[in-house]
Amino acid sequence: MKKASFLLALVVIASMILGACATPAPQVVEKVVTSAPQVVEKVQTQVVTEVQTQVVEKVVEKEVVVTPTPAPADENTLPREETLYFNGQQWSPVVGWNPYSNSNNNAMAIAQQDNARVIMFETPYLYNMLDGKVYPLLADGDFAWDDAQTQLTFKIKPAAKWSDGTPVTAEDVAYTWATHVKYNTPTGAANMDYIDTIEAVDPQTVVIKAKLGDNGSAVNPLLVNAYVSSNYVIQKAWTEKLEERVKGDATALLADTAEDVVYSGPYHKFFADETKVIYVRDDNYWGQDASMWGKLPAPKYLAHVIYKDNAAGSVALAQGEVDVSQQFNSNVQVLWENYGLPVSTYLPEPPYGIGASLPTAFYNLKSPGLDNPAVRKAIAIAVDYPTIIANAMTNQSATFDQVPRSLMNPTPGEQAMYDQAAVADLQWAGNDIEGAIKLLDDAGIKDTDGDGWRELDGKKLSYVATCPNGWSDWQAAIEVVAAAGKKIGIDITTNYPEWGVYQTVVTKSDTDLPESACRATGTATGACTRTPRPTS
Amino acid sequence: MKGYRRYFLNKAGWFVITLIAAFLLNFFLPRMMPGDPVAAIVARQAQGMSNSTGVQAIYEQYTKLFGTDKPLFQQFFIYMGNVLRGDFGYSFSQYPRTVAEVLSASLWWTVVLQFPAIIFGWVVGNSLGAIAAYRKGGLDKVAMPISILISNLPAFGMAVILLVVFAATLKWLPASGGYAFDMIPSLSVNFLGSALLHYILPFASIVLLAIGGQAIGMRSMAIYELNADYVRYSRFMGIKDNQISRYVFRNAMLPQITGLALAIGTMIGGALVAEIIFSYPGLGTVLLTAISGRDYPLISAVTLIITIMALIANFAIEILYGFIDPRIKAAQSD
Numbered sequence: 096m097k098k099a100s101f102l103l104a105l106v107v108i109a110s111m112i113l114g115a116c117a118t119p120a121p122q123v124v125e126k127v128v129t130s131a132p133q134v135v136e137k138v139q140t141q142v143v144t145e146v147q148t149q150v151v152e153k154v155v156e157k158e159v160v161v162t163p164t165p166a167p168a169d170e171n172t173l174p175r176e177e178t179l180y181f182n183g184q185q186w187s188p189v190v191g192w193n194p195y196s197n198s199n200n201n202a203m204a205i206a207q208q209d210n211a212r213v214i215m216f217e218t219p220y221l222y223n224m225l226d227g228k229v230y231p232l233l234a235d236g237d238f239a240w241d242d243a244q245t246q247l248t249f250k251i252k253p254a255a256k257w258s259d260g261t262p263v264t265a266e267d268v269a270y271t272w273a274t275h276v277k278y279n280t281p282t283g284a285a286n287m288d289y290i291d292t293i294e295a296v297d298p299q300t301v302v303i304k305a306k307l308g309d310n311g312s313a314v315n316p317l318l319v320n321a322y323v324s325s326n327y328v329i330q331k332a333w334t335e336k337l338e339e340r341v342k343g344d345a346t347a348l349l350a351d352t353a354e355d356v357v358y359s360g361p362y363h364k365f366f367a368d369e370t371k372v373i374y375v376r377d378d379n380y381w382g383q384d385a386s387m388w389g390k391l392p393a394p395k396y397l398a399h400v401i402y403k404d405n406a407a408g409s410v411a412l413a414q415g416e417v418d419v420s421q422q423f424n425s426n427v428q429v430l431w432e433n434y435g436l437p438v439s440t441y442l443p444e445p446p447y448g449i450g451a452s453l454p455t456a457f458y459n460l461k462s463p464g465l466d467n468p469a470v471r472k473a474i475a476i477a478v479d480y481p482t483i484i485a486n487a488m489t490n491q492s493a494t495f496d497q498v499p500r501s502l503m504n505p506t507p508g509e510q511a512m513y514d515q516a517a518v519a520d521l522q523w524a525g526n527d528i529e530g531a532i533k534l535l536d537d538a539g540i541k542d543t544d545g546d547g548w549r550e551l552d553g554k555k556l557s558y559v560a561t562c563p564n565g566w567s568d569w570q571a572a573i574e575v576v577a578a579a580g581k582k583i584g585i586d587i588t589t590n591y592p593e594w595g596v597y598q599t600v601v602t603k604s605d606t607d608l609p610e611s612a613c614r615a616t617g618t619a620t621g622a623c624t625r626t627p628r629p630t631s
Numbered sequence: 632m633k634g635y636r637r638y639f640l641n642k643a644g645w646f647v648i649t650l651i652a653a654f655l656l657n658f659f660l661p662r663m664m665p666g667d668p669v670a671a672i673v674a675r676q677a678q679g680m681s682n683s684t685g686v687q688a689i690y691e692q693y694t695k696l697f698g699t700d701k702p703l704f705q706q707f708f709i710y711m712g713n714v715l716r717g718d719f720g721y722s723f724s725q726y727p728r729t730v731a732e733v734l735s736a737s738l739w740w741t742v743v744l745q746f747p748a749i750i751f752g753w754v755v756g757n758s759l760g761a762i763a764a765y766r767k768g769g770l771d772k773v774a775m776p777i778s779i780l781i782s783n784l785p786a787f788g789m790a791v792i793l794l795v796v797f798a799a800t801l802k803w804l805p806a807s808g809g810y811a812f813d814m815i816p817s818l819s820v821n822f823l824g825s826a827l828l829h830y831i832l833p834f835a836s837i838v839l840l841a842i843g844g845q846a847i848g849m850r851s852m853a854i855y856e857l858n859a860d861y862v863r864y865s866r867f868m869g870i871k872d873n874q875i876s877r878y879v880f881r882n883a884m885l886p887q888i889t890g891l892a893l894a895i896g897t898m899i900g901g902a903l904v905a906e907i908i909f910s911y912p913g914l915g916t917v918l919l920t921a922i923s924g925r926d927y928p929l930i931s932a933v934t935l936i937i938t939i940m941a942l943i944a945n946f947a948i949e950i951l952y953g954f955i956d957p958r959i960k961a962a963q964s965d
Contacts, residue, residue: 191727287685351727368736
């Protein structure tokens with residue numbers, strides 16, 4: 096349930112935070128804060144040098160600037176006009192600020208994956224899923240592969256600085272990787288089969304050497320490409336401090352909550368408790384340099400209140416307590432159509448958002464019957480996908496007519512990389528009950544004992560389809576799959592265990608639970624939903 | 632005093648036996664639930680990983696860290712040793728937070744919400760029940776059916792009704808959270824005001840149920856006592872009504888005190904529903920997420936707190952009983 100969302104695609108969020116529209120108000124605040132001490136100094140010195148009038152004028156000028164700044168009613172209340180409220184990313188309290196660990200439960204600040212979030216820590220490049228390209232962030236210009244495609248080189252922007260004012264260097268990039276490997280962090284474990292070394296040639300230049308296969312070429316150059324847009328650069332000096340603190344112990348290094356962490360991004364921790372997390376802008380953020388964004392991001396605070404479920408989040412959105420909602424809001428259009436609220440979505444028409452994650456039903460091939468392609472394909476073509484899109488996803492998913500299904504996102508950038516025509520005869524639109532029945536009949540998989548369910552090798556085709564409890568849209572989708580099974584004589588029952596139990600089913604279904612045949616899964620990282628398609 | 636000592640030792644003995652049994656159950660029951668908590672943590676850690684050896688390495692690292700690779704009885708002795716030192720270990724679902732950190736962040740919300748609600752509900756409910764029994768007539772005819780209706784509503788029903796009426800429809804009070812969405816906890820007037828405003832509905836949902844239940848119990852007890860032989864006898868003796876009602880009240884109170892003890896002991900269990908419906912950041916919410924996340928140490932710690940609270944409350948009441956009710960002492964002295 097917590098995966099789906101609709102309002103703004105991730106890129107838009109990133110651009111809102113990082114680059115776009117700095118409204119005049121915060122800039123005014125900025126001027127006042129920085130220039131006030133200078134004025135005082137001038138008054139003291141220039142009284143002596145008899146150019147007082149000028150200075151007074153200046154002071155008056157400053158005062159004029161100061162007047163429109165609204166005085167906060169209470170210093171413990173966030174000024175509404177300077178705070179951007181999110182939801183859909185944080186479902187339980189933040190537990191840490193450690194960029195080496197995946198256990199921070201701090202989704203807005205620390206998320207190093209395909210769509211890494213960069214409000215606090217920064218990656219060398221940003222991936223834009225709309226056009227499928229990467230854009231430099233800490234990096235200066237595009238990266239380049241050598242001719243043999245064994246090593247990748249990029250430069251770090253000279254303007255890039257850490258929050259303590261020291262420059263971000265190639266040495267930081269190299270040391271980050273070395274630390275990932277040395278302590279076998281999740282990032283290290285995920286990439287060490289593809290990346291051999293990361294070296295600093297000079298303070299600005301980074302060289303990533305790919306792991307080479309037996310044939311002398313890189314094992315997977317695309318995963319090396321992905322590394323530079325999905326993993327943070329962490330300061331070497333702070334890492335050394337951390338290593339000293341944990342005395343070289345890998346578990347302690349990952350368990351450190353890193354409250355003292357040095358970061359390069361525009362926001363950092365302001366407050367976190369059981370009910371919310373708040374990030375505050377670092378007004379010395381290097382990105383205001385002309386070589387990057389040229390200004391600071393507009394909101395002084397980013398806040399995320401923890402809601403108990405999608406329904407509570409939707410209520411808060413309707414009440415104006417949420418500015419950017421990145422959760423699944425079922426039937427989102429009622430907010431403006433029925434209630435006339437000033438809410439809008441990234442796409443003005445259905446499906447309202449860009450699909451980014453791919454809910455997928457996986458078959459357990461160890462399950463009797465599912466090792467037979469005819470059974471798998473019959474279930475896949477019998478499922479009523481339009482109903483899933485209309486009911487389970489309340490139309491917040493592109494239809495099969497709009498985007499034929501594949502493992503690529505329905506964005507123009509990713510679709511351009513995919514040759515739909517080449518696979519056209521392998522595609523199906525679903526709801527093909529007759530075709531599925533014929534397929535099974537032709538394969539000799541029939542109901543021999545008259546109980547209404549088909550048998551294969553004397554065994555009834557009976558399966559369990561599972562997804563975590565509370566993922567309401569997925570649960571609804573799986574029910575549609577079960578209904579399709581019934582129509583073609585395959586018994587599919589649904590089961591929604593708690594997330595922790597579900598994970599056990601997933602990891603152990605090969606051996607312990609042969610009945611658990613279909614399992615819906617997918618990464619909960621996307622900004623939008625797509626409809627499940629059983630893959631065969 | 633000999634009678635009291637024997638009574639006390641007897642009760643203390645049962646207290647210890649119950650505590651040991653509860654401690655064993657607190658440890659073993661959560662671990663008998665289906666589901667592997669480490670699998671869930673690894674699934675989070677390994678998101679986006681494309682090599683299975685890396686995933687396996689992370690899995691082994693965490694089973695070792697949490698000790699779930701060891702036999703259950705061995706885990707138990709490690710756990711027991713740690714608990715005796717006051718160390719409840721890491722929370723699985725909120726790792727690397729410790730259980731102590733998680734509990735200290737939420738315990739106060741629950742205590743502040745539940746304790747006044749239970750006391751307030753108990754006092755008001757008993758007073759109403761006693762008055763209804765004594766006065767009879769109109770008050771009894773109106774108040775009792777209402778009390779019965781309210782006290783028989785399930786806790787979630789009451790909470791949802793309050794939520795729909797006062798938060799969603801009338802918009803008088805906030806629907807969720809412990810304080811306003813745009814605030815940071817402090818001791819400022821604004822914050823305390825906001826916390827109080829968010830306090831009203833969860834408080835009311837507990838108090839109303841408590842008042843109803845206590846009033847019914849008190850009324851029945853009082854009516855029973857009013858018809859008891861000693862009341863008639865006292866009347867024949869010409870003792871004043873005021874004095875008689877004092878006798879009656881004292882006797883009718885006894886079962887109600889047990890009720891209060893149990894209510895205080897089980898307050899976290901009772902808090903669960905109100906806290907969850909109003910998204911209140913207390914122990915009830917923690918317990919629910921712990922259970923769904925198969926967070927054994929956190930479940931064990933929360934249930935241990937509940938157990939110990941219930942035991943202490945019961946123990947204290949039983950000791951107190953010995954003083955309040957001479958019959959109990961007499962029975963023990965035999």
